[in-house]
Amino acid sequence: MRSIRAAAIGAVTLSLAIAATACGGGSSTAGNGSNDSPKTLTYWASNQGASINVDKKVLQPELDKFKEQTGITVKLEVVPWSELLNRILTATTSGQGPDVLNIGNTWSASLQASGALLPWDAENFRTIGGKDRFVDSALGSTGAQGKDPAAVPLYSMAYALYYNKKIFADAGIAKPPATWDELVADAKKIKQHGAAALGAEGANLSENIHHAFVFAKQHGADFFTADGKPDFTSDGAVAAIKQYVDLMAKDKAIPPGNAEYAQNQSLSDFAKGKTAMVLWQTASATFKSLGMKDDEWGVAPAPTPSGTPGTGTSVNSMVAGINMAVFKNTDNHDGALKFVKFMTSDAEQKILNTAYGSIPPVKAAQSDPAFNTQATAVLRSTLAKSAEALPQVPQESQFETAVGTAVKELFADAAAGRAVTTESVKARLHKAQQQMPAK
Amino acid sequence: MTADIPMTTTTATAQVDKQAAPGKSPGAARGPRRTGRIRRIALPYLLLLPALLLELLVHLVPMAIGILMSFKELTQFFIRDWTTAPWSGFDNYQLSVDFDAPVGEALLHSFLVTCGFTLLSVGLCWLLGTATAIFLQDTFRGRGLLRTLFLVPYALPVYTAVITWAFMFQHDNGLVNHVLHDQLGLTDKPSFWLIGDNSFIALLTVSVWKGWPFAFLIVMAGLQNIPRELYEAAALDGAGMWQQIRHITLPSLRPVNQVLVLVLFLWTFNDFNTPFALFGKAAPEAADLISIHIYQSSFVTWNFGTGSAMSVLLLLFLLVVTGVYLLLTSRRRKTADV
Numbered sequence: 133m134r135s136i137r138a139a140a141i142g143a144v145t146l147s148l149a150i151a152a153t154a155c156g157g158g159s160s161t162a163g164n165g166s167n168d169s170p171k172t173l174t175y176w177a178s179n180q181g182a183s184i185n186v187d188k189k190v191l192q193p194e195l196d197k198f199k200e201q202t203g204i205t206v207k208l209e210v211v212p213w214s215e216l217l218n219r220i221l222t223a224t225t226s227g228q229g230p231d232v233l234n235i236g237n238t239w240s241a242s243l244q245a246s247g248a249l250l251p252w253d254a255e256n257f258r259t260i261g262g263k264d265r266f267v268d269s270a271l272g273s274t275g276a277q278g279k280d281p282a283a284v285p286l287y288s289m290a291y292a293l294y295y296n297k298k299i300f301a302d303a304g305i306a307k308p309p310a311t312w313d314e315l316v317a318d319a320k321k322i323k324q325h326g327a328a329a330l331g332a333e334g335a336n337l338s339e340n341i342h343h344a345f346v347f348a349k350q351h352g353a354d355f356f357t358a359d360g361k362p363d364f365t366s367d368g369a370v371a372a373i374k375q376y377v378d379l380m381a382k383d384k385a386i387p388p389g390n391a392e393y394a395q396n397q398s399l400s401d402f403a404k405g406k407t408a409m410v411l412w413q414t415a416s417a418t419f420k421s422l423g424m425k426d427d428e429w430g431v432a433p434a435p436t437p438s439g440t441p442g443t444g445t446s447v448n449s450m451v452a453g454i455n456m457a458v459f460k461n462t463d464n465h466d467g468a469l470k471f472v473k474f475m476t477s478d479a480e481q482k483i484l485n486t487a488y489g490s491i492p493p494v495k496a497a498q499s500d501p502a503f504n505t506q507a508t509a510v511l512r513s514t515l516a517k518s519a520e521a522l523p524q525v526p527q528e529s530q531f532e533t534a535v536g537t538a539v540k541e542l543f544a545d546a547a548a549g550r551a552v553t554t555e556s557v558k559a560r561l562h563k564a565q566q567q568m569p570a571k
Numbered sequence: 572m573t574a575d576i577p578m579t580t581t582t583a584t585a586q587v588d589k590q591a592a593p594g595k596s597p598g599a600a601r602g603p604r605r606t607g608r609i610r611r612i613a614l615p616y617l618l619l620l621p622a623l624l625l626e627l628l629v630h631l632v633p634m635a636i637g638i639l640m641s642f643k644e645l646t647q648f649f650i651r652d653w654t655t656a657p658w659s660g661f662d663n664y665q666l667s668v669d670f671d672a673p674v675g676e677a678l679l680h681s682f683l684v685t686c687g688f689t690l691l692s693v694g695l696c697w698l699l700g701t702a703t704a705i706f707l708q709d710t711f712r713g714r715g716l717l718r719t720l721f722l723v724p725y726a727l728p729v730y731t732a733v734i735t736w737a738f739m740f741q742h743d744n745g746l747v748n749h750v751l752h753d754q755l756g757l758t759d760k761p762s763f764w765l766i767g768d769n770s771f772i773a774l775l776t777v778s779v780w781k782g783w784p785f786a787f788l789i790v791m792a793g794l795q796n797i798p799r800e801l802y803e804a805a806a807l808d809g810a811g812m813w814q815q816i817r818h819i820t821l822p823s824l825r826p827v828n829q830v831l832v833l834v835l836f837l838w839t840f841n842d843f844n845t846p847f848a849l850f851g852k853a854a855p856e857a858a859d860l861i862s863i864h865i866y867q868s869s870f871v872t873w874n875f876g877t878g879s880a881m882s883v884l885l886l887l888f889l890l891v892v893t894g895v896y897l898l899l900t901s902r903r904r905k906t907a908d909v
Contacts, residue, residue: 544766566673
């Protein structure tokens with residue numbers, strides 16, 4: 133009898149425990165932040181270095197410094213790019229997320245729409261030293277226009293043309309190409325000398341979208357109308373995507389094998405001297421980690437139709453970069469703001485951006501001589517003169533997937549030797565547009 | 572994504588019902604006898620309670636929420652608190668089954684690809700597994716070693732194995748192209764396996780490689796139950812190997828095969844890991860399996876309402892197929908018994 137009673141009590145206790153866990157799950161979902169745990173912060177960093185371990189080595193000493201100054205322990209997790217957006221989505225739905233996190237700046241408007249991130253109103257900006265500390269172009273990629281930014285710029289990056297000096301010299305090319313015609317002509321010379329001309333990541337949706345955006349700008353086209361509706365099939369957009377894919381299909385500058393690249397294989401090809409050029413954002417640190425010496429590669433502004441980067445149809449890069457955001461339901465609101473202030477301080481900006489080869493979006497840090505080297509001067513001037521932000525609309529992340537996949541499939545066609553025509557490009561883009569949510 | 576749930580759910584709840592039923596006995600006694608009786612009646616319920624709650628928590632609640640979500644317009648604007656998402660009625664379902672519009676058309680395409688893929692994969696897995704099990708039935712030197720070797724794909728962690736396959740299928744440096752093109756000269760130029768139409772073959776290869784050891788294991792176990800005397804008697808009557816297989820082995824394996832094919836079907840139809848590890852978030856059209864299609868429709872485009880509606884449709888389809896299959900096979904078994 134006693135054992136039966138014990139079993140019954142055990143069963144009831146277990147049931148209560150289960151019920152309690154079930155109810156306890158998402159209670160903090162709609163919370164609006166507090167200061168309940170002022171001594172700790174959880175920070176999700178994006179993968180900026182050559183590997184997750186490199187990031188930990190770069191960031192940990194700085195986090196230790198922050199602890200010395202404020203007594204707040206920052207628990208660091210470096211999240212790979214392939215997982216970051218899903219992790220943020222999961223954190224948003226469950227309410228169980230980090231306090232502070234890095235986001236790709238192109239996601240700003242999409243994540244802003246979810247309402248999970250703390251809006252940076254004038255007062256929040258004041259606590260980190262004011263909005264005017266940041267460069268305008270970087271602020272242009274922090275959320276939809278007319279709304280308080282969803283995040284603060286942390287690292288700025290831009291696309292440039294990286295080239296292998298030795299291959300160029302062997303092929304008798306004196307200076308890097310400034311226009312697409314020159315690039316195609318140089319590609320022919322390079323191929324005669326046995327190397328591949330231009331590397332690309334044909335199956336990487338984000339890379340595809342970044343190039344599609346810039347080519348569209350050069351054709352005077354936009355993927356969204358002024359009131360935020362998708363407009364993927366305009367003549368300019370179709371011509372733009374066709375021009376990019378034709379670099380493989382018609383001009384044979386990009387080797388067909390690159391159609392299935394999605395894990396930065398094009399960078400290792402470049403570092404091994406297999407390809408002569410890559411269009412990449414802030415690649416210097418990666419080249420070094422892949423064993424390429426600084427004097428083996430050169431960097432030039434990415435080509436434009438006219439040969440001179442500028443605004444309008446002479447745009448040659450997106451405003452690439454990383455923003456730092458605070459989850460609205462953080463239980464260490466003040467600590468989180470302190471941490472953002474620390475990470476965007478002049479001193480930390482110099483240290484971090486030097487380590488990652490990126491450009492500080494903070495004006496005072498940008499003028500440091502460390503950002504006037506071969507690698508960074510081109511990026512800096514691109515950001516200042518000829519870079520534009522991707523559309524800051526809530527549907528941006530869907531656009532990345534839909535159009536990125538269309539370009540991936542066009543590359544697959546090109547690699548298989550199938551014709552890439554204006555009609556086939558338009559058909560793919562039409563399909564991509566139809567997949568966008570109606571509202 | 573949740574479609575493997577119904578099987579376990581139905582059986583588990585059925586058990587609960589069965590066990591709970593004897594507790595219901597009307598009639599009232601008074602005083603201490605009565606409390607003793609209540610205790611006796613309550614005890615089975617109490618003991619079942621944790622299992623029931625866990626069952627609810629792990630299987631039924633998420634399923635119910637999934638079904639609920641499919642009637643909502645759950646986009647990025649509402650994911651922070653999905654209960655605030657507006658009701659959309661059957662809009663999500665309408666969108667999913669409108670086969671003239673791109674979303675429905677893509678879903679139908681993905682469904683057909685999945686059907687073809689599942690038929691081929693299950694068929695090949697079963698054929699390979701059964702053939703190997705029959706060949707390994709006789710004792711010979713090295714049999715144990717071969718059996719172990721054949722089970723290796725089944726024992727390997729899925730992701731590790733599939734990523735290795737992805738390396739082997741690479742266009743430039745992959746082992747597959749090295750053997751087929753460089754060494755054997757079977758193709759004019761190196762083929763693409765991870766993009767374009769060939770991706771279906773790549774997916775099928777990995778799926779069969781991964782799935783047939785299970786069929787082999789189950790059929791091997793089934794073979795142990797066939798009395799040796801049957802074969803001896805057949806041999807005396809002059810039956811050859813093929814006749815023995817046709818008239819003894821296969822009929823005796825029928826009950827095993829019925830379960831095996833059903834399980835393989837459900838696993839293959841719902842397979843997410845293999846295409847995801849091979850192709851990433853956006854699978855090529857030729858290999859766009861339904862699970863990864865639904866994943867892309869919900870996670871990558873942040874449209875969880877439509878994704879849920881597609882999941883519910885998939886769940887319904889699998890329930891119908893499973894139900895019809897069980898009905899047919901049990902009826903056949905009954906007629907066979909008579």
